[in-house]
Amino acid sequence: MTLQDTVLLVGHGSREAAGNEEIHAFAARWRARQPDWRIELCFIEFASPGLHDGLLQAARGARRVLVLPLVLNAAGHVKMEIPEAIAQARRQCPDTEFLCAAHLGACDPLLDVLQRRLRQAMNALDLPDPGSTGVVLLGRGSSDRQANGEMAKMARWLQEEGDHELVDLAFTGITWPRLERVVQRQALLGMTQIVVLPYYLFTGTLMQRIVRQVGHLRTQYPRIRFACGEHFGFEPEISGLLEQRVAELRTGLPASALPCDGCSLRAIARDLGHGHTHQHTHAEAIAA
Known part of the structure; x- marks a missing residue:
């Protein structure tokens, strides 16, 4: 340089x-x-x-x-x-x-970060069966389909590189589905644990909202154990x-x-x- x-x-x-x-x-x-x-x-x-x-x-x-x-x-x-x-x-x-x-x-280094966050969340849940543990990759959301497509790509890579059969995508705004709807679907499919992985670099109002949302979901679904990852900047x-x-x-x-x-x-x-x-x-x- x-x-x-x-x-x-x-x-x-x-x-x-x-x-x-x-x-x-x-x-x-x-x-x-x-x-x-x-x-x-x-x-x-x-x-x-x-x-x-x-x-x-x-x-x-x-x-x-x-x-x-x-x-x-x-x-x-x-x-x-x-x-x-x-x-x-x-x-x-x-x-x-x-x-x-x-x-x-969307790239392998960011996938490495997500995989590490997922391992940390599974450890926090005392290593449950990944087959009964749903994963939700939660991003900002955009009106741009290419930006949303990059999120979908990361969710697919996360599924293909791991043991979780159910890896879904959700958004905090602009587009759908939202976190609550995805959790509802995973609960209907019999997931007994759900890991929420925020796809954010730094904290902010949206990260704070995610923490509150996961808290609400714990109350709504008392039989499901939740773990929420952190941003990864x-x-x-x-x-x-x-x-x-x-x-x-x-x-x-x-x-x-x-x-x-x-x-x-x-x-x-x-x-x-x-x-x-x-x-x-x-x-x-x-x-x-």
Whole structure:
């Protein structure tokens, strides 16, 4: 890593201060892990510095800015807001090169994290029979089918790599099914234990809501034992993935296909003769 490079972590941001503090703590740990790198941090929403200011700050004294979305799935923020902000920064800082990496995405390192979380939950339940223990992978949810599809892929991988016959997918918002409905189905199928695995990087209002929901479910289903995993932003696989993204950008290796490839929103915008911007998205896409 040359001194002319700035690595810019782009976190989502949270209405809950504890979530933003965790992202700052993650950045501090990563700086300690890579002391020769200049690592800056900004947020898409709910916290400062914002994306635009973060890009301009990262460009100061840098020949190149390596933008790393600290995001699990690609929806509106990754597909539209980050590229638009980078395009604006390029216009304002023409002497600085801006390169953007892919989001974290569905991959084996994240599967490793989920498998470890599942083992921890099974240990907490005193190692019950996996055949009678349902698993629910619980994510944010999006109006973007590709983002939801990445979640479905992770749930399928988790099932294929383990002994649990029943691994379901649920969402905390935007789309369905929700956690309560999936638990109802698993209870009807005779599950005597249910493990809820949140698919979140850091804490925040949604993680707090999940803990409350699992508490309500314990009351609703007193004969079922529940275990709830934790978010996994501080796991070493996350830092490793980001370092892989940096290496890809620095060596010029092609990252995975742009998350907009095949996106219906991009196709509509192209047909209209416009760029892939918020002005040509529907309300749900913006909400994602």
